[in-house]
Amino acid sequence: MKTSQRGQVDPFIVMDVMEAARKAEAAGRRIIHMEVGQPATPAPKGARQALARTLEQPLGYTVALGLPALRQGIAALYQRWYGVDLDPARVVVTPGSSGAFILAFSALFDAGDRVALGEPGYPSYRQILRAMSLEPVGIPTRIEDRYQPRPEDLPGDVQGLILASPGNPSGTVLRREELAALTTRAAALGVSVISDEIYHGLDYGAGFHSALEVTDDVVVINSFSKYFSMTGWRIGWMVVPEPMIRTVERIAQNMFICPPHASQVAALAALDCVDEAEANLAVYAANRQMLLERLPQIGFDRIAPPEGAFYIYADVSELTDDSLSFAAEILEKAGVAVTPGLDFDPRRGARTLRFSYAGASADIAEGLDRLAAFMAAR
Amino acid sequence: MKTSQRGQVDPFIVMDVMEAARKAEAAGRRIIHMEVGQPATPAPKGARQALARTLEQPLGYTVALGLPALRQGIAALYQRWYGVDLDPARVVVTPGSSGAFILAFSALFDAGDRVALGEPGYPSYRQILRAMSLEPVGIPTRIEDRYQPRPEDLPGDVQGLILASPGNPSGTVLRREELAALTTRAAALGVSVISDEIYHGLDYGAGFHSALEVTDDVVVINSFSKYFSMTGWRIGWMVVPEPMIRTVERIAQNMFICPPHASQVAALAALDCVDEAEANLAVYAANRQMLLERLPQIGFDRIAPPEGAFYIYADVSELTDDSLSFAAEILEKAGVAVTPGLDFDPRRGARTLRFSYAGASADIAEGLDRLAAFMAAR
Ligand SMILES: Cc1ncc(COP(=O)(O)O)c(C=O)c1O
Ligand SMILES: Cc1ncc(COP(=O)(O)O)c(C=O)c1O
Numbered sequence: 001m002k003t004s005q006r007g008q009v010d011p012f013i014v015m016d017v018m019e020a021a022r023k024a025e026a027a028g029r030r031i032i033h034m035e036v037g038q039p040a041t042p043a044p045k046g047a048r049q050a051l052a053r054t055l056e057q058p059l060g061y062t063v064a065l066g067l068p069a070l071r072q073g074i075a076a077l078y079q080r081w082y083g084v085d086l087d088p089a090r091v092v093v094t095p096g097s098s099g100a101f102i103l104a105f106s107a108l109f110d111a112g113d114r115v116a117l118g119e120p121g122y123p124s125y126r127q128i129l130r131a132m133s134l135e136p137v138g139i140p141t142r143i144e145d146r147y148q149p150r151p152e153d154l155p156g157d158v159q160g161l162i163l164a165s166p167g168n169p170s171g172t173v174l175r176r177e178e179l180a181a182l183t184t185r186a187a188a189l190g191v192s193v194i195s196d197e198i199y200h201g202l203d204y205g206a207g208f209h210s211a212l213e214v215t216d217d218v219v220v221i222n223s224f225s226k227y228f229s230m231t232g233w234r235i236g237w238m239v240v241p242e243p244m245i246r247t248v249e250r251i252a253q254n255m256f257i258c259p260p261h262a263s264q265v266a267a268l269a270a271l272d273c274v275d276e277a278e279a280n281l282a283v284y285a286a287n288r289q290m291l292l293e294r295l296p297q298i299g300f301d302r303i304a305p306p307e308g309a310f311y312i313y314a315d316v317s318e319l320t321d322d323s324l325s326f327a328a329e330i331l332e333k334a335g336v337a338v339t340p341g342l343d344f345d346p347r348r349g350a351r352t353l354r355f356s357y358a359g360a361s362a363d364i365a366e367g368l369d370r371l372a373a374f375m376a377a378r
Numbered sequence: 379m380k381t382s383q384r385g386q387v388d389p390f391i392v393m394d395v396m397e398a399a400r401k402a403e404a405a406g407r408r409i410i411h412m413e414v415g416q417p418a419t420p421a422p423k424g425a426r427q428a429l430a431r432t433l434e435q436p437l438g439y440t441v442a443l444g445l446p447a448l449r450q451g452i453a454a455l456y457q458r459w460y461g462v463d464l465d466p467a468r469v470v471v472t473p474g475s476s477g478a479f480i481l482a483f484s485a486l487f488d489a490g491d492r493v494a495l496g497e498p499g500y501p502s503y504r505q506i507l508r509a510m511s512l513e514p515v516g517i518p519t520r521i522e523d524r525y526q527p528r529p530e531d532l533p534g535d536v537q538g539l540i541l542a543s544p545g546n547p548s549g550t551v552l553r554r555e556e557l558a559a560l561t562t563r564a565a566a567l568g569v570s571v572i573s574d575e576i577y578h579g580l581d582y583g584a585g586f587h588s589a590l591e592v593t594d595d596v597v598v599i600n601s602f603s604k605y606f607s608m609t610g611w612r613i614g615w616m617v618v619p620e621p622m623i624r625t626v627e628r629i630a631q632n633m634f635i636c637p638p639h640a641s642q643v644a645a646l647a648a649l650d651c652v653d654e655a656e657a658n659l660a661v662y663a664a665n666r667q668m669l670l671e672r673l674p675q676i677g678f679d680r681i682a683p684p685e686g687a688f689y690i691y692a693d694v695s696e697l698t699d700d701s702l703s704f705a706a707e708i709l710e711k712a713g714v715a716v717t718p719g720l721d722f723d724p725r726r727g728a729r730t731l732r733f734s735y736a737g738a739s740a741d742i743a744e745g746l747d748r749l750a751a752f753m754a755a756r
Contacts, residue, residue, distance in 0.1 A: 001570040001595055003625045007485040011628055042436040051640075052430055058420040059610040095473055095612065098635050102480070107385040111489035111511035127632035133489035133511055192379040217379055232437040232639030234473065234612075247381045250389055254505035257476050260638045261610030262429075 009127040014339045017327055021337040032367035034355045035337040037168065037311070039229040041280050044273030047230070047266040059261035064253040065245075066093025066237070067264050073271045074237050081200065082210045090239050092248055093267075095259045097198045097223035097236035098124065102255065104219045104238060105132050107247050108160060108192045115160035118149045120313065120344035120352065122168045122196070134160075140347060143315060146172035147304050151185035161186050163211065164196040166203075166308030169344045169354040173206050173307040180214040187217060194219045198236070199309035201227030201277065204285055206307035217241055224263075226309070227277055228270045235263040284310045287357035287364045294368045295355070299375045310358040313341070317351035327353060334374035336367045387505040388724075392717045395705055399715040410745035412733045413715040415546065415689070417607040419658050422651030425608070425644040437639035442631040443623075444471025444615070445642045451649045452615050459578065460588045468617050470626055471645075473637045475576045475601035475614035476502065480633065482597045482616060483510050485625050486538060486570045493538035496527045498691065498722035498730065500546045500574070512538075518725060521693060524550035525682050529563035539564050541589065542574040544581075544686030547722045547732040551584050551685040558592040565595060572597045576614070577687035579605030579655065582663055584685035595619055602641075604687070605655055606648045613641040662688045665735035665742045672746045673733070677753045688736040691719070695729035705731060712752035714745045 014035055021031045042048065065071065068088070075088040094100040101124075109115065111133035117125050119138040126136040137158050141147045147170035154161060163182060165174035174182070179195075186193045195211035195218055211218045223236030240248050252258075270277075291312055295303065302315035320326040323340035331337050341352030357364055392413055399409045420426065443449065446466070453466040472478040479502075487493065489511035495503050497516040504514040515536050519525045525548040532539060541560060543552035552560070557573075564571045573589035573596055589596045601614030618626050630636075648655075669690055673681065680693035698704040701718035709715050719730025735742055 001486065001597075001619060001622070003485050003622060004488045004491075006488055007625045007629055009628045009632055012631055015631070038438050040436060040438075042434065048433045052433060055426045055430060056420065058418060058607075060416050060418075061609045095477075095638075096635060098633060099473075102633060106509040107381050108379065110382045110384055113382075124632040124635075127628070131484040131629050131633060219379075229436075231439045232636065234634070234636070234638040241379060244379070244381060247385045250387050250505070251385055251509050253390055253393070254387055254502040255476060255480060255509060256612070257474060257502075258610065258612070260473075260612040260641060262640055263638060 006131050006133050009130050012123065013324065013343045017331060017337055017339065020328065020331055024331070024335070029335055031331070032336045032363050032370060033359055034357070034367050035339045036358065037356055038231040039226065039280060039358050040360060041229045043230045043233060043266055044228065044270050044276040046273040047270035050269030051262055051266045054265045062258040062261050062264060064256070064258050065249055066259055067268065070264050070268045073268055077271060078210065078212065082213050084210065084212050086212065086239065089245060090242060092238050092240060092252065093259045093264060094236045094238055095256055096225060096234040097196065097221045099256060099259070100221045100236050100238040101125070101128050103248055103251055104194050104221065105129065105134060106251050106255070107244060108219070109134050113159040114157060115162060116155055116158045117162040118147065118164070118167070119347060120147060120169055120341060120349060121164060123343045125162050138347065143302070143304055146170065147313065148172055148174055148178065149182065151181045154185055154189060154191065156189060158191055160192045160194065162194045162196060166199040166208065168199070168309055169311050169313040169341070170304045171306035171309045171311045171313065172304050173208055176209040176213060179209055179211050183211060183215045183218060194221060196221050198223040199226055202281060202284060202310060203308045204288060208308060212239060224267045224270060228267070229277070229280055230267065230270060233260070233263040233266060235259055235267045283361055284357060286361050290364055290368060291355060291357055294372070298368070298372045310356055312355045312357065314353050314355065315351060316353050321350055323350050323353055330374060334370040336370050384509055384511050387508050390501060391702065391721045395709060395715055395717060398706065398709055402709070402713070407713055409709070410714045410741050410748060411737055412735070412745050413717045414736065415734055416609040417604065417658060417736050418738060419607045421608045421611060421644055422606065422648045422654040424651040425648040428647030429640055429644045432643045440636040440639050440642060442634070442636050443627055444637055445646065448642050448646045451646055455649065456588065456590065460591050462588065462590050464590065464617065467623060468620060470616050470618060470630065471637045471642060472614045472616055473634055474603065474612040475574065475599045477634060477637070478599045478614050478616040479503070479506050481626055481629055482572050482599065483507065483512060484629050484633070485622060486597070487512050491537040492535065493540060494533055494536045495540040496525065496542070496545070497725060498525060498547050498719060498727060499542060501721045503540050516725065521680070521682055524548065525691065526550055526552055526556065527560065529559045532563055532567060532569065534567060536569055538570045538572065540572045540574060544577040544586065546577070546687055547689050547691040547719070548682045549684035549687040549689045549691065550682050551586055554587040554591060557587055557589050561589060561593045561596060572599060574599050576601040577604050580659060580662060580688060581686045582666055586686060590617060602645045602648060606645070607655070607658055608645065608648060611638070611641040611644060613637055613645045661739060662735060664739050668742055668746060669733060669735055672750070676746070676750045688734055690733045690735065692731050692733065693729060694731050699728055701728050701731055708749070708752060712748040714748050
């Protein structure tokens with residue numbers, strides 16, 4: 001049997017870093033992980049307790065759009081976070097935000113359609129699009145724009161646009177008026193907008209705005225993975241315009257049947273675990289402060305303002321034009337795993353690195369010490 | 379925003395039945411459910427206990443192909459069930475067999491490719507194919523062939539073929555030599571074969587054979603949903619030919635990141651819960667025996683031999699040419715929910731019904747009494 005053209009998606013480059021880190025650890029070295037994009041903390045205690053209480057019941061298929069109580073709880077979050085009054089009928093619970101992208105792309109685009117996205121950006125957008133016979137169209141963004149696209153950057157010949165705020169790897173946030181300008185421009189061009197808001201809640205003062213604050217004609221995607229610390233649970237959601245609900249429901253019934261039932265039970269309880277989520281946030285905030293103070297001293301001073309998420313994206317073009325070997329060298333010599341920018345920006349990522357600060361503060365502090373020693377010796 | 383062409387998949391007709399049943403129940407009526415295709419039992423106790431013990435740990439993203447121990451455990455099942463020696467590297471853990479179909483279709487087919495499947499068959503094959511810009515090509519099968527395709531039925535102009543044994547809705551099983559003949563014919567035509575084996579283990583004497591017993595050049599799809607009674611956990615697997623592993627791994631990394639971690643932990647333990655799975659099977663076997671005795675007496679005598687799964691598919695063409703209204707009438711008058719065949723066979727399903735016997739035996743017995751009274755009064 002031969003494989004398809006569309007199945008030929010790019011590998012994750014960070015996987016090679018992680019494999020090299022694993023090997024070093026297997027050989028007895030201690031590695032500081034600043035490459036992984038996930039919290040080290042478990043799901044909130046209340047979420048795990050709610051699941052433990054439910055384990056006696058048969059957790060069969062749920063309805064495709066998710067447990068009604070969970071959809072209501074998510075809708076209530078829009079009131080809490082943004083003051084937006086959201087009809088729970090527009091909330092679709094999905095197997096991670098990853099599942100939401102599959103649903104959104106199926107519901108919005110036909111084979112051959114072109115979808116614009118900012119570079120640097122989350123690599124899987126590009127690969128999921130390819131695997132679904134869609135064409136990713138990169139928009140190179142500028143550090144002075146906080147690596148976010150301008151309305152006038154939007155090509156006239158695309159059917160879709162993916163926005164991400166806070167972005168991965170940049171951590172930068174779109175302001176309310178920027179969201180309005182971008183979605184207005186897209187609407188004028190007849191371009192469907194998908195707004196990835198999965199790092200909402202992880203905010204260090206700049207605030208965060210949902211695209212739903214400026215328009216209803218948008219697909220908003222979010223997840224329990226990051227703020228609620230539930231990556232492995234594969235549970236996320238999307239908010240769709242009212243006329244799209246039935247289409248998305250039918251696709252979800254067939255493609256997924258339903259999101260994982262146990263994860264839905266846990267997620268519903270997680271919505272109330274605000275204290276624990278905020279405690280995790282306080283750790284990221286402290287880590288971020290350390291990085292912001294020390295990275296520039298160490299020699300990584302060309303960074304996008306890390307307004308949200310748990311990443312810092314650094315332009316290292318004065319140090320290397322091969323981020324892959326540079327990351328390998330940092331791992332080898334300093335024992336710190338970082339992500340080469342090529343995963344996020346196929347064009348310019350050979351000159352950038354991403355540092356994740358989702359780990360424990362003691363680890364981040366040690367990582368910084370090691371980076372300082374490495375750069376001083378270079 | 380406008381929705382895509384490929385997003386216009388058909389609704390599940392059984393959903394209307396389920397909604398009508400729900401309304402009747404809300405109005406105080408007791409309905410017997412012979413429409414749902416899932417066990418009423420929870421996941422095996424050992425599976426739930428294993429998860430409960432793991433809940434303190436952070437259940438983060440796993441590697442995309444699944445926990446190595448789970449892949450090994452699944453490979454061992456091929457030794458146990460079929461005497462096949464399977465390299466665990468070829469096992470891919472997926473978010474339900476539904477997720478496996480998405481991965482397999484992405485890895486094997488390009489937009490516009492045509493994929494053959496037997497009619498009647500599981501409706502979602504058709505809809506997932508459509509949502510991925512692929513064209514389902516129905517092969518009408520015959521009751522005298524136990525509703526399974528013949529090798530000579532395979533069209534010359536398709537790129538793929540989906541086999542299902544035991545089939546849904548038919549419950550019929552492909553013999554080893556039939557699997558060999560079908561896969562040989564497909565190979566001769568250059569057609570990629572996907573073998574859906576998700577009802578394996580649910581067997582009432584006819585036995586069951588994996589396509590892996592006759593060829594390695596096949597994608598085999600299976601799931602913890604049915605035999606292991608874990609539908610809502612969304613955990614399944616596929617076995618791919620060695621040269622496809624890397625391609626599938628990359629697609630899985632991007633489309634799903636990983637299967638639900640908690641469900642992987644539970645599934646690993648479920649593999650050892652043979653007693654509980656066999657106890658569930660004994661209930662289905664008793665239910666099946668009841669149906670086989672009484673359905674013909676009641677007037678449903680044109681049925682495919684229900685060799686596996688937990689379904690009986692009946693040709694009711696002597697009773698109706700509108701299975702949808704007939705099912706509605708049975709629900710209304712007898713208070714028994716059954717599935718109209720149109721979901722499974724868009725061409726001939728107006729003259730067929732599916733009875734599911736996954737429920738409790740007392741319910742099935744009462745359902746049969748009610749059906750008998752309904753048919754006698756008709
Ligand atoms: C920007 C962005 N979007 C989406 C995802 C997918 O997350 P999940 O499927 O766990 O919700 C990630 C994961 O790292 C991400 O960084
Ligand atoms: C024949 C067949 N294949 C696949 C599936 C999907 O099952 P799951 O995604 O739960 O593994 C079903 C569900 O009923 C089915 O009947």
